[in-house]
Amino acid sequence: xxxxxxxxxxxxxxxxxxxxxxxxxxxxxxxxxxxxxxxxxxxxxxxxxxxxxxxxxxxxxxxxxxxxxxxxxxxxxxxxxxxxxxxxxxxxxxxxxxxxxxxxxxxxxxxxxxxxxxxxxxxxxxxxxxxxxxxxxxxxxxxxxxxxxxxxxxxxxxxxxxxxxxxxxxxxxxxxxxxxxxxxxxxxxxxxxxxxxxxxxxxxxxxxxxxxxxxxxxxxxxxxxxxxxxxxxxxxxxxxxxxxxxxxxxxxxxxxxxxxxxxxxxxxxxxxxxxxxxxxxxxxxxxxxxxxxxxxxxxxxxxxxxxxxxxxxxxxxxxxxxxxxxxxxxxxxxxxxxxxxxxxxxxxxxxxxxxxxxxxxxxxxxxxxxxxxxxxxxxxxxxxxxxxxxxxxxxxxxxxxxxxxxxxxxxxxxxxxxxxxxxxxxxxxxxxxxxxxx
Amino acid sequence: xxxxxxxxxxxxxxxxxxxxxxxxxxxxxxxxxxxxxxxxxxxxxxxxxxxxxxxxxxxxxxxxxxxxxxxxxxxxxxxxxxxxxxxxxxxxxxxxxxxxxxxxxxxxxxxxxxxxxxxxxxxxxxxxxxxxxxxxxxxxxxxxxxxxxxxxxxxxxxxxxxxxxxxxxxxxxxxxxxxxxxxxxxxxxxxxxxxxxxxxxxxxxxxxxxxxxxxxxxxxxxxxxxxxxxxxxxxxxxxxxxxxxxxxxxxxxxxxxxxxxxxxxxxxxxxxxxxxxxxxxxxxxxxxxxxxxxxxxxxxxxxxxxxxxxxxxxxxxxx
Amino acid sequence: xxxxxxxxxxxxxxxxxxxxxxxxxxxxxxxxxxxxxxxxxxxxxxxxxxxxxxxxxxxxxxxxxxxxxxxxxxxxxxxxxxxxxxxxxxxxxxxxxxxxxxxxxxxxxxxxxxxxxxxxxxxxxxxxxxxxxxxxxxxxxxxxxxxxxxxxxxxxxxxxxxxxxxxxxxxxx
Ligand code: NA
Ligand code: NA
Numbered sequence: 001x002x003x004x005x006x007x008x009x010x011x012x013x014x015x016x017x018x019x020x021x022x023x024x025x026x027x028x029x030x031x032x033x034x035x036x037x038x039x040x041x042x043x044x045x046x047x048x049x050x051x052x053x054x055x056x057x058x059x060x061x062x063x064x065x066x067x068x069x070x071x072x073x074x075x076x077x078x079x080x081x082x083x084x085x086x087x088x089x090x091x092x093x094x095x096x097x098x099x100x101x102x103x104x105x106x107x108x109x110x111x112x113x114x115x116x117x118x119x120x121x122x123x124x125x126x127x128x129x130x131x132x133x134x135x136x137x138x139x140x141x142x143x144x145x146x147x148x149x150x151x152x153x154x155x156x157x158x159x160x161x162x163x164x165x166x167x168x169x170x171x172x173x174x175x176x177x178x179x180x181x182x183x184x185x186x187x188x189x190x191x192x193x194x195x196x197x198x199x200x201x202x203x204x205x206x207x208x209x210x211x212x213x214x215x216x217x218x219x220x221x222x223x224x225x226x227x228x229x230x231x232x233x234x235x236x237x238x239x240x241x242x243x244x245x246x247x248x249x250x251x252x253x254x255x256x257x258x259x260x261x262x263x264x265x266x267x268x269x270x271x272x273x274x275x276x277x278x279x280x281x282x283x284x285x286x287x288x289x290x291x292x293x294x295x296x297x298x299x300x301x302x303x304x305x306x307x308x309x310x311x312x313x314x315x316x317x318x319x320x321x322x323x324x325x326x327x328x329x330x331x332x333x334x335x336x337x338x339x340x341x342x343x344x345x346x347x348x349x350x351x352x353x354x355x356x357x358x359x360x361x362x363x364x365x366x367x368x369x370x371x372x373x374x375x376x377x378x379x380x381x382x383x384x385x386x387x388x389x390x391x392x393x394x395x396x397x398x399x400x401x402x403x404x405x406x407x408x409x410x411x412x413x414x415x416x417x418x419x420x421x422x423x424x425x426x427x428x429x430x431x432x433x434x435x436x437x438x
Numbered sequence: 439x440x441x442x443x444x445x446x447x448x449x450x451x452x453x454x455x456x457x458x459x460x461x462x463x464x465x466x467x468x469x470x471x472x473x474x475x476x477x478x479x480x481x482x483x484x485x486x487x488x489x490x491x492x493x494x495x496x497x498x499x500x501x502x503x504x505x506x507x508x509x510x511x512x513x514x515x516x517x518x519x520x521x522x523x524x525x526x527x528x529x530x531x532x533x534x535x536x537x538x539x540x541x542x543x544x545x546x547x548x549x550x551x552x553x554x555x556x557x558x559x560x561x562x563x564x565x566x567x568x569x570x571x572x573x574x575x576x577x578x579x580x581x582x583x584x585x586x587x588x589x590x591x592x593x594x595x596x597x598x599x600x601x602x603x604x605x606x607x608x609x610x611x612x613x614x615x616x617x618x619x620x621x622x623x624x625x626x627x628x629x630x631x632x633x634x635x636x637x638x639x640x641x642x643x644x645x646x647x648x649x650x651x652x653x654x655x656x657x658x659x660x661x662x663x664x665x666x667x668x669x670x671x672x673x674x675x676x677x678x679x680x681x682x683x684x685x686x687x688x689x690x691x692x693x694x695x696x697x698x699x700x701x702x703x704x705x706x707x708x709x710x711x712x713x714x715x716x717x718x719x720x721x722x723x724x725x726x727x728x729x730x731x732x733x734x735x736x737x738x739x740x741x742x743x744x745x746x747x748x749x750x751x752x753x754x755x756x757x
Numbered sequence: 758x759x760x761x762x763x764x765x766x767x768x769x770x771x772x773x774x775x776x777x778x779x780x781x782x783x784x785x786x787x788x789x790x791x792x793x794x795x796x797x798x799x800x801x802x803x804x805x806x807x808x809x810x811x812x813x814x815x816x817x818x819x820x821x822x823x824x825x826x827x828x829x830x831x832x833x834x835x836x837x838x839x840x841x842x843x844x845x846x847x848x849x850x851x852x853x854x855x856x857x858x859x860x861x862x863x864x865x866x867x868x869x870x871x872x873x874x875x876x877x878x879x880x881x882x883x884x885x886x887x888x889x890x891x892x893x894x895x896x897x898x899x900x901x902x903x904x905x906x907x908x909x910x911x912x913x914x915x916x917x918x919x920x921x922x923x924x925x926x927x928x929x930x
Binding site: 017018019021023025029033046047050051054057058062063241276286287290384390394401403 | 785821824827830833835840866896900
């Protein structure tokens with residue numbers, strides 16, 4: 001059986017099981033167990049699955065997820081989030097769409113705190129989504145903003161995706177971080193522009209917060225800033241401990257969790273019941289995420305072993321076209337893989353093959369790394385395997401179905417593609433900052 | 439015959455390129471095309487820690503990997519995998535493996551964790567790691583109080599005994615930790631690798647030549663597969679591996695030296711080269727820790743004794 | 758018999774919820790340990806060699822053991838697009854199919870994980886780090902425990918499906 005055929009079979013069975021409503025973790029697990037047993041027989045097949053599944057528990061990066069989820073739960077349950085968004089709405093005054101724009105800006109700030117995607121989306125999903133819906137924002141627009149802006153965590157430094165890319169492609173991580181900041185802000189700006197355009201064309205998507213305070217002159221509205229102060233101190237201290245070198249990114253998340261509890265205490269909203277409920281919710285959220293990762297990771301190991309990487313390399317080097325077209329084809333491959341594989345898998349399958357080709361074509365691997373990270377932004381959102389959507393689903397109100405989220409993110413995937421094309425054809429958008437550093 | 443071998447190198451590493459471009463074609467030549475080797479990068483098929491079992495089960499035909507990963511399975515692997523501050527050059531330790539009984543020792547360790555299903559073809563290191571630091575550590579005494587990222591047990595013990603505070607953060611956090619000063623120095627990789635991954639941008643006082651780590655690798659093949667290979671091809675595999683490792687050791691040393699000289703001349707990076715007296719002090723402190731560590735298992739003790747015997751023979755220790 | 762199965766389902770639900778909610782304590786401890794490490798290292802210049810490993814072990818144990826709770830609450834993430842297409846009656850049967858597939862996959866996974874677990878139980882595997890804990894041994898065994906809880910809870914859910922006593926399943930399954 002050829003590898004093309006097996007690849008097709010794997011993709012088809014993944015799609016079929018997903019469509020039938022089988023939990024996604026079980027879907028990837030079933031396909032990887034099936035492939036392993038058919039291909040290697042019982043002993044070797046069992047071993048390869050067991051080894052890869054077991055390895056997930058050793059992934060240190062994942063422990064930041066419960067920290068961020070817990071922090072978000074405390075902020076949400078203690079009323080800090082409500083006050084924050086009320087303040088934001090009042091500060092924005094009668095400016096249509098202001099809360100959506102401010103959510104994007106908050107997301108960029110949060111992205112500078114976190115290096116992994118997940119925690120931030122969950123946090124925004126818990127805090128911002130209910131508040132935006134309460135303020136009468138369009139459901140789809142709100143969901144799209146949160147998924148797209150929340151995913152910026154791995155484009156705006158620090159970023160685990162860029163760190164692993166740097167290690168796999170042997171590229172300076174400093175340069176990657178410097179290069180990715182601009183495109184990160186560019187995407188946020190595209191999102192903001194899109195929000196403003198949409199709410200202008202269709203004002204019912206973002207009603208004005210119709211309370212007397214929003215009508216006050218700007219200076220008088222300033223006193224409502226106080227709702228922003230405590231969350232700002234929290235975000236400031238998490239950023240502070242990261243950038244002053246007191247703690248690693250993961251540890252900073254733990255400090256943020258403790259900090260959220262302290263703030264709830266200051267506001268006299270701390271209770272055992274609230275802590276207990278926040279933690280139980282965290283257990284459920286994190287517990288459902290881990291099985292997704294387990295299945296995906298075991299599928300990668302097997303696909304690599306049966307020669308998936310080799311197959312893709314062959315496809316690529318068989319092309320006879322202009323260099324920029326090769327880059328575009330690479331981006332399309334990453335995009336297609338991004339619909340059904342996990343990012344680590346995509347990175348390990350593609351970067352070892354692509355990076356040498358990129359250099360051989362005369363392009364800067366730092367630029368390619370930024371393109372790759374931007375493409376991973378698309379991967380987070382694109383169905384059927386769109387982790388940002390899953391993360392949001394795990395905390396969204398019950399009536400929001402996964403398919404609603406998938407529909408809501410489509411325009412934002414378009415914006416991400418626009419951003420990707422801009423950086424593709426104007427490399428300086430990424431490269432000016434690292435070249436200034438030299 | 440195609441052998442699927444998982445390495446502990448990452449896909450873009452210099453070592454992967456070096457082996458793929460120069461040495462993989464050679465084994466085909468040496469065996470008239472009877473043996474072809476495909477190297478897959480670290481963790482691509484199974485996690486690094488699981489390769490012995492994977493080779494035993496036939497998931498992989500073999501591994502070409504740092505044995506330090508297996509220290510938790512059998513303490514002897516820590517001694518064989520990275521005798522901290524022990525040998526001065528990779529060539530010395532390759533000599534121990536090839537001619538000083540190292541291979542037999544490695545085979546015993548393999549047998550103890552897999553029960554005879556894995557054949558050790560060869561073993562040895564190819565590079566001495568440099569130690570990127572964000573503050574100058576000029577002498578042995580300067581180690582006192584420095585926070586050094588060193589997750590492995592033996593390295594942590596040696597640094598602690600030398601007065602430093604070992605910190606165990608995961609590799610993915612090393613870059614940020616050096617940049618922000620969470621640690622003063624960090625166990626990472628060879629000078630050339632640290633340089634390309636940009637560690638020296640945030641840690642401009644690398645200690646080179648390194649003072650601590652020289653990770654040793656093994657080349658194994660599934661026992662059943664090995665037995666089916668003809669004796670002359672077996673010998674070819676054995677010789678090929680050592681030739682490749684000696685060549686890679688030479689090439690890495692050359693690149694390291696070239697880069698270190700260039701960086702030193704550039705003025706932004708200050709390469710620190712310890713005096714022999716400081717290195718000797720470090721080795722004496724380290725030896726006590728090896729001896730302590732060797733008490734963890736009879737096999738670890740046996741591994742240390744074999745190393746000490748060889749080191750004395752080549753003059754690293756006086757009788 | 759029917760009564761017995763209903764009692765099993767009821768008890769299994771309780772056990773899963775009890776264990777799942779108990780995992781809260783593990784996460785709490787994990788947060789405190791990570792925050793304490795920062796204080797120890799930055800405030801007192803005394804980095805520990807156990808903090809990373811300890812918090813990972815606690816966290817990983819919590820998310821493996823929570824699986825019964827997650828399954829009882831139907832919180833596993835899935836795509837329910839077809840429900841709108843096929844209608845609630847057919848979807849009801851799809852749900853049985855989903856649970857049976859899950860049971861089969863997790864059962865085979867348990868078989869796969871069995872041998873490595875037995876191996877570390879007969880010969881303890883350490884982490885080989887400075888702390889040198891028995892983390893790998895804990896992980897290889899606790900994941901089996903997680904799988905068994907998952908299977909037991911799936912069985913309870915299947916019983917509830919057959920006896921039509923399912924609670925709220927609107928979140929997916
Ligand atoms: Na980030
Ligand atoms: Na996707």
